[in-house]
Amino acid sequence: MLVLTRKTNESITIGHHIRVTVVEIRGGQVRLGIDAPKETPVNRTEVYESIVRENRKASQAPGDLDRIKDLLPAEMRPKSK
Amino acid sequence: MEPIKTTRFGDMDIEKDRVIRFPQGLPGFPDEKQFVLMEHKPGSPFMWLQSADTPDLAFVVTDPFLIVRDYLQDAPALDRDRIWEKNGDKPLLLTIVNIPQGEPRKMTVNLQGPLVIDVQDRTGKQVILARSGYSTRHPVLHE
Numbered sequence: 001m002l003v004l005t006r007k008t009n010e011s012i013t014i015g016h017h018i019r020v021t022v023v024e025i026r027g028g029q030v031r032l033g034i035d036a037p038k039e040t041p042v043n044r045t046e047v048y049e050s051i052v053r054e055n056r057k058a059s060q061a062p063g064d065l066d067r068i069k070d071l072l073p074a075e076m077r078p079k080s081k
Numbered sequence: 082m083e084p085i086k087t088t089r090f091g092d093m094d095i096e097k098d099r100v101i102r103f104p105q106g107l108p109g110f111p112d113e114k115q116f117v118l119m120e121h122k123p124g125s126p127f128m129w130l131q132s133a134d135t136p137d138l139a140f141v142v143t144d145p146f147l148i149v150r151d152y153l154q155d156a157p158a159l160d161r162d163r164i165w166e167k168n169g170d171k172p173l174l175l176t177i178v179n180i181p182q183g184e185p186r187k188m189t190v191n192l193q194g195p196l197v198i199d200v201q202d203r204t205g206k207q208v209i210l211a212r213s214g215y216s217t218r219h220p221v222l223h224e
Contacts, residue, residue: 038166039105043209051194051209052109054217058179058191059110061141065127068185071222076126076147 085117088137089129093117100133101198103205108194113138116205118175118198127178130196145176148190148221153213160210164197173198179218189218 004012011021017037024031034042084092095117106113115133126147132138145152153164153174164172175196180188192215198205 041105041163041209043211047193047209047211048108050217051191051207054179054191054194055107055109055140055177055207057181058140058177059138060182061139061178062180062182062185065121065125065141065180068180068188071185071188072126073222076143076221 085131085133086136087131087139089139090119090131093131095133098203101203101205103207105206107207108209110138118142128175130175130177141178141180142175142196143178143190145174145190145192145195148176148219149192152192152215153195156210156213160208160213163208163210164195170199173200178221186222188221189216190221191217192219193217 006012006022008022008025011019011033013019018040019035021033021035022030023033036042084094086092099117101116101118103114103116105111110132113132113135117131117133119129119131121127121129121141126143128142130140130142153161156164164170164174175198176190176192177194177196178188178190193210193213194207194217195210196205197208
């Protein structure tokens with residue numbers, strides 16, 4: 001991992017389009033400002049990882065959905081008889 | 082187009098214009114860039130999002146508004162902008178269903194990471210909501 005030292009209001013530039021600025025340092029916390037193109041999603045890593053985890057689990061879907069339909073709440077039950 | 086090979090549904094002849102492109106893949110599946118959306122059965126609340134490239138990769142998806150009627154209604158602007166990028170956007174929103182093996186009563190939907198599909202362009206993405214307070218594991222069944 002590349003490690004750089006920065007002060008408040010200093011920034012780093014990643015590629016041509018992403019800039020991360022140290023906005024505030026206080027106590028054990030750093031506030032970062034991130035400028036990135038719209039198509040580059042920026043997320044807290046733990047949130048991103050929780051989506052990864054759910055996606056991996058959901059990808060193991062059982063094939064037998066029909067057995068599940070009786071469990072469903074009324075508004076989700078199949079409409080045709 | 083070559084038939085799409087799937088482990089759950091066999092070989093499927095899919096018209097090219099039914100493929101939905103996910104230019105960024107999905108979190109955890111960054112190289113999966115083409116999917117097909119299929120009804121499970123007529124009238125079923127479930128649909129399948131089948132990978133066009135990986136036969137055994139398919140997600141069960143459903144309409145999030147069936148589960149939370151006012152889904153996203155009070156979402157902060159930051160999150161709304163991630164879904165409705167342009168004025169007048171009317172994307173199809175879906176949520177991925179997680180059905181634990183052998184414990185279907187514990188099924189959950191990922192309301193924090195909705196799938197946003199542009200029906201005109203046939204492109205999709207999974208948006209991660211930052212501030213709306215929705216869970217990645219929202220239970221479908223209460224009690």
